[in-house]
Amino acid sequence: MLPLICDLPAARRVSGHGSHSSTYLCSECYITLKDINNLDRDKWPPRNLCDHHKFADMWKNAATKAEQDRIFSTHGIRWSELLRLPYWDPTKHVIIDAMHCFYLRLFFRHVREIWGMDVTVADGDGSKPPVPTSLEKDVMENADHILRNGTQPGPEAAAKPFFNNMYKTASDSKVKRLRKAVLVAFCAVLQPEEAPVNKRSATLKKVLGKQTLAAIRDDMTKLGLPSWATRAPRHPGEVKWGNFKADEWRSFCTVNLPITLTRLWGSKPRDDRHHQMLLNYMELVAAVKIANSRTITEDKIALYDKHMLAYLKGIRELYPFVDLSPYQHLSMHFSAQLRRFGPTHSWRCYAFERYNGIIQKIATNDTLG
């Protein structure tokens, strides 16, 4: 047994690493969450097997739970039964799965979270007004208390500026992850005139709005795809059509979007923001196509690195208010995985997810055991 193949939350639990949203988010280097926007790989302290075993043993042999917690919060490492395999290296053999990484996370992040695909809003240019850099200390303390506990003190008073600011700047997915009580408090403190859908949309300047999505849909009806390719939902950006599956993201993002966006933005002047957004997006498409090649060579790996780095640098320049995500950081380690394991078709999650789907369709009496 060598590669550990699963989605990221499962991979971290099985391998003994901390969560991908914890301080030490990466299984291959010691970059911390606050440095996640650092794209200089030379500054990422690499993990090593010797240290990993040392901290995992410390955790395993700790006398109390409190001691284990202290070791884990300091080093981001727990014991895993897989460490009994002498050849298994948790700093190199925890797979960054291509299906989850590229289709379900990187494309999702770009199209849904950065471009805000939504058929109910007008098109924008993806820019945001400057974000206030500091809020009063008591406001931050109260808001932090509410975010952690979902209760008072005082959401109606001190937290209002914080929530208003968060409402304007947080991504939809971040807001969705908040606890219900927090959202209730959030709604209670938000002034009605600051929250209408059309005003919020105008503030966020989403890119894939009503007009662009209409053009994409129009092109989709004229496009013939090979029979093996999964079609994207015919009404992207509409809630009732639900979330895309991995194959649908692949078709939508590597076929439909490049066709329509090149038609719409490709002939604009090179310094036009939409043209720049298109060039940046195509860096991602190129990187994903190369990463999923059926053959891999050192030249292809170098090309993948070049496109992915250009894409991530472009994200920081075009959307400076957007932090890189754990998967975006991990994508910079993907070239090393291609070098270790070869073409992704033999180690990505597609086959396993298909089996999950088959198992889930088996009729049961809903009784365990």
Ligand SMILES: [Zn+2]
């Ligand atoms: Zn890393």
